[in-house]
Amino acid sequence: MNDERLAQTFVELADTLVDEFDLVEFLHILVDRCVELLDVSAAGLMLADSRGRLQVMASSSENIRLLELFQLQNDDGPCLDCYRAGEPVDHPDLATAEDRWPRFAPAAAGAGFRTVHALPMRLRAQIIGAFNLFHADPCQLDRSVTQIGQAMVDVATIGLIQERSLRRNETLIDQLQTALNSRVLLEQAKGVLAERHGINPGEAFTLLRNYARRNHHRLTQLAAAVVDGSTTAAELLSTSAAAPPD
Amino acid sequence: MTEASQVDRIWDAITAHAGALGVPVSVHTLCQTAADGLPVTGVAVAMSGSFLVSELICATGPLSRQLEELQLTIGEGPTLEVLAGTGAILIEDLDAPAYQARWPLFAPQAIDIGARAMFVLPLRIGAIRGGVLALYVDRPGRLGAKDLAAAWVYSELALELLLDEQDGIVTQEGQSTSYRHSETRPEVHQATGMISVQLGISVGDAFTRLRARAFADDRPLSEVAIDVVARRIRFDHEDTR
Numbered sequence: 001m002n003d004e005r006l007a008q009t010f011v012e013l014a015d016t017l018v019d020e021f022d023l024v025e026f027l028h029i030l031v032d033r034c035v036e037l038l039d040v041s042a043a044g045l046m047l048a049d050s051r052g053r054l055q056v057m058a059s060s061s062e063n064i065r066l067l068e069l070f071q072l073q074n075d076d077g078p079c080l081d082c083y084r085a086g087e088p089v090d091h092p093d094l095a096t097a098e099d100r101w102p103r104f105a106p107a108a109a110g111a112g113f114r115t116v117h118a119l120p121m122r123l124r125a126q127i128i129g130a131f132n133l134f135h136a137d138p139c140q141l142d143r144s145v146t147q148i149g150q151a152m153v154d155v156a157t158i159g160l161i162q163e164r165s166l167r168r169n170e171t172l173i174d175q176l177q178t179a180l181n182s183r184v185l186l187e188q189a190k191g192v193l194a195e196r197h198g199i200n201p202g203e204a205f206t207l208l209r210n211y212a213r214r215n216h217h218r219l220t221q222l223a224a225a226v227v228d229g230s231t232t233a234a235e236l237l238s239t240s241a242a243a244p245p246d
Numbered sequence: 247m248t249e250a251s252q253v254d255r256i257w258d259a260i261t262a263h264a265g266a267l268g269v270p271v272s273v274h275t276l277c278q279t280a281a282d283g284l285p286v287t288g289v290a291v292a293m294s295g296s297f298l299v300s301e302l303i304c305a306t307g308p309l310s311r312q313l314e315e316l317q318l319t320i321g322e323g324p325t326l327e328v329l330a331g332t333g334a335i336l337i338e339d340l341d342a343p344a345y346q347a348r349w350p351l352f353a354p355q356a357i358d359i360g361a362r363a364m365f366v367l368p369l370r371i372g373a374i375r376g377g378v379l380a381l382y383v384d385r386p387g388r389l390g391a392k393d394l395a396a397a398w399v400y401s402e403l404a405l406e407l408l409l410d411e412q413d414g415i416v417t418q419e420g421q422s423t424s425y426r427h428s429e430t431r432p433e434v435h436q437a438t439g440m441i442s443v444q445l446g447i448s449v450g451d452a453f454t455r456l457r458a459r460a461f462a463d464d465r466p467l468s469e470v471a472i473d474v475v476a477r478r479i480r481f482d483h484e485d486t487r
Binding site: 051188189223224 | 253333336372373374391394395399434435439444
């Protein structure tokens with residue numbers, strides 16, 4: 001593992017947490033960096049809503065997003081077990097995990113994943129979600145890897161209860177509700193772009209995210225502007241392509 | 247999993263209340279159940295109206311009705327701000343200088359009427375703003391974490407009941423809420439965005455059209471949404487009535 005890159009990542013995450021903080025974007029940075037630093041194939045993050053239902057908040061790729069959704073829809077898989085037990089759940093070879101997860105294990109293998117590692121997102125006594133690392137090969141994840149993974153999960157949890165929200169007299173549950181609603185808004189914006197450009201929702205997300213980054217917009221605000229029509233899809237495409245480097 | 251059972255508990259309380267009164271489950275029975283179950287003086291649900299700034303759907307007790315009407319009359323207050331798109335507004339004490347400064351007309355008058363604490367939660371689905379759930383208390387103080395979590399559950403159920411009422415779906419005592427869980431699938435929201443472009447309408451109207459289609463075809467909402475995203479179903483102006 002590259003220690004320098006790891007240190008940079010924590011600085012980057014800490015920077016994201018200051019003003020104009022966008023939780024959805026923050027969680028996406030987190031899963032991307034985990035894939036890069038922990039040398040895993042994919043990562044996904046789920047949060048629980050006020051009813052205790054898990055929702056996919058961020059994923060490093062579209063196929064991992066679908067696999068996370070598959071777990072939720074089939075009520076079967078390591079992330080759910082991890083969330084319910086509040087303990088890490090792992091399996092070194094999903095090809096032999098059909099007894100444990102009769103629906104998830106074949107689906108994961110079909111998607112090209114052999115190892116899973118699910119870490120709980122814990123805030124004091126409360127479990128607020130689960131973070132999942134996947135590997136394409138059967139392997140035992142190194143202890144140092146899972147420790148860094150857990151540290152990053154803890155940073156994500158801090159992101160949810162950042163000081164700004166406390167000053168505004170919000171509580172964790174309000175933050176979670178806002179975050180989950182931002183995710184819904186993002187899906188609506190993806191639909192708007194997908195229809196306007198004849199692209200799929202995954203491509204629409206890439207378009208949104210690249211534009212937000214290049215122009216220093218908050219992802220959630222950009223999604224809102226796309227849905228209400230104040231940022232047009234054409235604008236998004238043209239500026240995205242022509243954005244000056246900075 | 248304690249939170250999931252909290253939903254069941256709240257839903258059971260609402261349906262039991264409706265059953266005792268011999269009426270269908272509605273936003274009204276939800277407000278009454280919330281007023282009984284939470285340490286508050288009054289509960290109101292207001293919707294974003296098309297002409298009015300807000301439309302009061304129900305209110306328990308005279309205090310909550312007066313407070314909602316006051317905000318409509320003077321054009322300021324937390325309900326209107328939450329309807330306009332902010333997150334939840336939680337006010338421990340309306341008499342605090344910050345709130346007196348923020349709402350110079352509303353805050354003193356609200357205290358005159360008898361309110362001291364207010365907790366206003368948005369009813370929303372992404373960009374769709376359905377309304378608010380407002381809780382009023384006649385003394386200052388925070389709403390505890392457990393009660394606040396319950397309030398969010400009430401707000402989610404209120405939105406579902408409002409949508410059902412809009413679609414003409416009537417819920418009787420004993421009916422489970424489980425069929426609604428499919429609404430959390432992302433395709434539902436992606437399809438909503440797509441339909442809004444296909445028909446040139448707002449996402450709120452697009453969501454109504456999607457639900458109406460699922461209801462008319464007697465199919466789960468998520469299935470219809472998946473077909474829209476896969477471009478097997480398209481909404482055209484021709485079927486606009």
